[in-house]
Amino acid sequence: MKRTILLLLVLVINLFSQIKFDEYFTDKTLRFDYYNVGDANSQTIVFGELREEPFWGGPKKNLIELFNFGNFKYEVYDKASGKLIFSKGYSTLFAEWLTTPEAKKIKRAFSETVIFPYPKKEVVLKIFKRDRKNDFQLVYELEIDPSNPFIKKDKPNKYPAIKFLYNGNSSEKVDIVVIPEGYTKEEMEKFKKDLEKFVQSLFGSSPYKENKNNFNIWAVEAPSMESGTDIPRQNIWKNTIVNTSFYTFDTERYLMTEDNKTLRDLAGNVPYDLIYILVNTSKYGGGAIYNHYSVAASDNEHLEYLIVHEFGHGFAGLGDEYYTSQVSYEEFYPHDVEPWERNLTTLVDFDKKWKNLIDKETPIPTPATEEFKNKVGVFEGGGYVPKGVYRPMQDCTMKSRTVNNFCVVCKKTIQDVINFYCEK
Secondary structure (H helix, E strand, O other): OHHHHHHHHHHHHHHHHOOOHHHHEEEEEEEEEEEEEEOOOOEEEEEEEEEEEOOOOOOOOOOEOOOOOOOEEEEEEEOOOOOEEEEEEEOOHHHHHOOOHHHHOOOEEEEEEEEEEEEOOOEEEEEEEEOOOOOEEEEEEEEEOOOOOOOEOOOOOOOOEEEEEOOOOHHHOEEEEEEEEOOOHHHHHHHHHHHHHHHHHHOOOOOOHHHHHHEEEEEEOOOOOOOOOEEHHHOEOOOOOOOOEOOHHHOOOEOEOOOHHHHHHHHOOOOOOEEEEEEOOOOOOEEEEOOOEEEEEOOOOOHHHHHHHHHHHHHHOOOOOOOOOOOOOOOOOOOOOOOOOOOOEOOOOHHHOOHHHOOOOOOOOOOOOHHHOOOOOOEEEEOOEEEEEEEOOOOOOOOOOOOOOOOHHHHHHHHHHHHHHOOO
16 A cells, blocks of 8 residues: 555656646746635635736746645646646635634625746636635636736836845745835835844744755835834824734734735735735734735834744744634634644544654643653644644744744744755
């Protein structure tokens, strides 16, 4: 049986390795903006626009993503042959909103984006969403002709770019673009200093510190009209470049934006894999959506923690391991379904998680006692609830406000994603 699985794996790897970038793509990006519309009972995807962007920041060899992370995924097929030539998993703010009480009362529309290398020939884009059992179901399909004259080529929100840390070709590095939020034109020098703090914070924790040479850090000098960000329950409203706000989903510390189109316009000034929004505020807050964007408050005393914790979500799809929270979600992790995040389990299908890292004498579930303080186990409490969801170790940067404290499962996940982007 093991031999059969190994042979199948080899065949899959060989199949994907046959995808030659130059045969199917050019070194630019095709961006598809769409709207996710609906409520807790029904959702639909609505066409927005197609846009050509001048850079492709992603891998050119690892075109098929095998992690199976995210609430959504998209696949791109060569129309003529039907061959899968690109895929990627991602999550959305809309999917989070669907678990809030508000989603049972009203319908809303969220702007979202998928990007892939600009195709040379006609392609078919397919978008999939996880169902109640975490299986992917096709929810949208679009045929795209790259010669379509209505694919937009103008460059909105064009600003100077900063190559802050450069270690090599974007196709072999993880490219992060940092977007300044709530920095006025007069505060651009402050943003550059905060950018230094961002880099120091990110590479202060393992496994990022050991992989610094595998990253490129870019920034876009995009000033806001006003300094700061929105704090609705204090009646504070600021005119800022990407319209971030505290109290997202009425959770005070959740600092996010729904202005996806502006954010993507700004990011498109450079080649990028990930977007990080640095918000000019001292108020504690941040957030992240896997393969969409991460956010952190630049002047908060917990900046280093915010940087690495939120990037754990946005970059590696790690779940929150804390279980005392004021979040507004309802049944975010159903207890009869195994979470897709590698660092959480409901024990429904634990064999696919970190079971192989646990000593035989360690009980499952594992008591949170001194005996197992530094051991890998199955500790109850995670995913915002005290019961039914489990984490790998008693403490981790995904659980507490600590730095350089990722557990072995989170470290391994982060390293795997780094290796994917760097084509290792």
